Amino acid sequence: QSVLTQPPSVSAAPGQKVTISCSGSSSNIGNNYVSWYRQLPGTAPKLLIYDNDKRPSGIPDRFSGSKSGTSATLGITGLQTGDEADYYCGTWDSSLTAVVFGGGTKLTVL
Amino acid sequence: QVQLVESGGGVVHPGGSLRLSCTTSEFTFSIYGMHWLRQAPGKGLEWVAFVRYDSSAKYYTESVKGRFTISRDNSKNTMYLQMNTLRVEDTAVYYCAKSPSNWYFDVWGRGTLVTVSS
Numbered sequence: 001q002s003v004l005t006q007p008p009s010v011s012a013a014p015g016q017k018v019t020i021s022c023s024g025s026s027s028n029i030g031n032n033y034v035s036w037y038r039q040l041p042g043t044a045p046k047l048l049i050y051d052n053d054k055r056p057s058g059i060p061d062r063f064s065g066s067k068s069g070t071s072a073t074l075g076i077t078g079l080q081t082g083d084e085a086d087y088y089c090g091t092w093d094s095s096l097t098a099v100v101f102g103g104g105t106k107l108t109v110l
Numbered sequence: 111q112v113q114l115v116e117s118g119g120g121v122v123h124p125g126g127s128l129r130l131s132c133t134t135s136e137f138t139f140s141i142y143g144m145h146w147l148r149q150a151p152g153k154g155l156e157w158v159a160f161v162r163y164d165s166s167a168k169y170y171t172e173s174v175k176g177r178f179t180i181s182r183d184n185s186k187n188t189m190y191l192q193m194n195t196l197r198v199e200d201t202a203v204y205y206c207a208k209s210p211s212n213w214y215f216d217v218w219g220r221g222t223l224v225t226v227s228s
Contacts, residue, residue: 088154
């Protein structure tokens with residue numbers, strides 16, 4: 001059971017937009033920055049979004065992040081088959097004094 | 111190019127020990143916090159431990175407290191994870207990751223597999 005809650009799977013057609021939600025509480029998302037990672041099969045995770053809505057150099061603006069209260073959202077526009085991967089949200093939990101993650105969301109581009 | 115390379119994984123019996131290393135290059139290792147994370151087969155990401163840039167603070171996930179020890183040697187640009195009293199549930203790919211600030215991970219290694227099995 002993960003501290004942060006993500007939908008197990010989402011799907012959309014190529015070219016469309018998808019959003020992935022990440023729900024937490026005041027001890028984690030509510031008072032700390034959220035980051036998002038993409039993990040292609042058999043590879044290490046890659047940072048997509050940090051500090052709720054910032055993109056690292058090299059990450060296209062098709063990827064966006066937002067946070068409201070105790071929830072965060074990753075948005076991906078212009079879906080490509082290469083976007084099929086597992087996506088994870090993460091943040092610091094002040095009560096647990098630990099980094100916590102969501103259980104991951106598998107994106108399928110139909 | 112910033113690089114993190116994990117080593118030291120392998121197969122060990124329950125109750126055994128392993129020491130993982132994370133060798134880094136192409137960045138100023140001594141000014142960054144560093145983390146170990148893991149991913150059990152077919153499961154999600156789990157954070158394991160953190161060490162501050164100067165080793166002044168260390169944090170661990172509850173399940174490894176008292177069994178795992180994170181450390182670093184800034185003169186060797188290397189971080190370590192000493193894992194004792196290993197359990198079957200510690201079986202995972204272990205990643206090291208660099209952390210600029212605010213508890214996120216901007217560079218990851220490729221991981222090293224630890225298998226705890228009798």
